[in-house]
Amino acid sequence: MTDDVRPIIFLDVDGTLLPFGGPGMLPEPRSGPPAPGTPRPELDLIDPALGPLLLGLGCDVVWATAWMGDANVVVGPRAGLPTLPVADLPGYGPPDAQGLGWKTRALxxxxxxxxxVWVDDDVSDADLEWIEREHRGRSLVLRVESAVGLTAAGVGEIAAWLGGLPDATSGGTSA
Structure with a gap:
């Protein structure tokens, strides 16, 4: 595929690369980076093998997180990722009047x-339906369990989906 039709992987942080709610994890999500000087020992639980696995898929990997550019400083190096572009997202907020998450339209x-491919722990059925209706290309929304986050098996699911892409112009959404 040429660069202008190369698939994109939109990558969340909290609950995706940084699991929460499981043993040794934060009890509830925090959106965005820690305040300077705030200890976040759970950052050590980010799997450094995930970055190379994602980069090996031949996609453009883009941060899609409330961390915005701070993900490149705090999370990326721990996940084995280089500096990545950041999706132009609106401010973090609750679902809109249609029940869409704050990232959906922007992505x-x-x-x-x-x-x-959108990898996130916080995607609703309304988001999936809207993407199916409004996105001209193919899409995969990989909803991960926030207490586990993205795993090598999840990256395998992405690889299998990418292997089935006939071209960049057909439609469809998977969950």
Whole structure:
């Protein structure tokens, strides 16, 4: 695939690369980076093998997180990722009047018809339905369990989906 139709992987942090709610984890999610000087020992639980696995998929990996550019400083190095572009997201907030999460419209806009994978722990059925209706390209929304986060098996699911892409112009959404 050429660079203009290369699939995009939109990657969340909290609950995705940084699990919470399981043994030794934060009891509830925190959105965004820690305040300077705030200890976050759970950052040591980020799997450093995930970055190379994701980069090996041949996609453009883009942060899609409330951490914004701070993900490149705090999370990326721990996950084995280089500096990545950051999706142009609105401010963090509750679902809108249609029940869509705060990232959904922005990620479809950013994809601009290119095939994409969105890896997140906080995606609703309303988001899936809206993506199916509004996105011109193919998409996979990989909902991960926040207490576990993204695993090598999850990256394998992404790889299998990518292997089944006929081209960048057909439609469809998977969950």
């Amino acid at each position: 479809v806009r950013e994809a601009a018809g290119r095939p994409f």
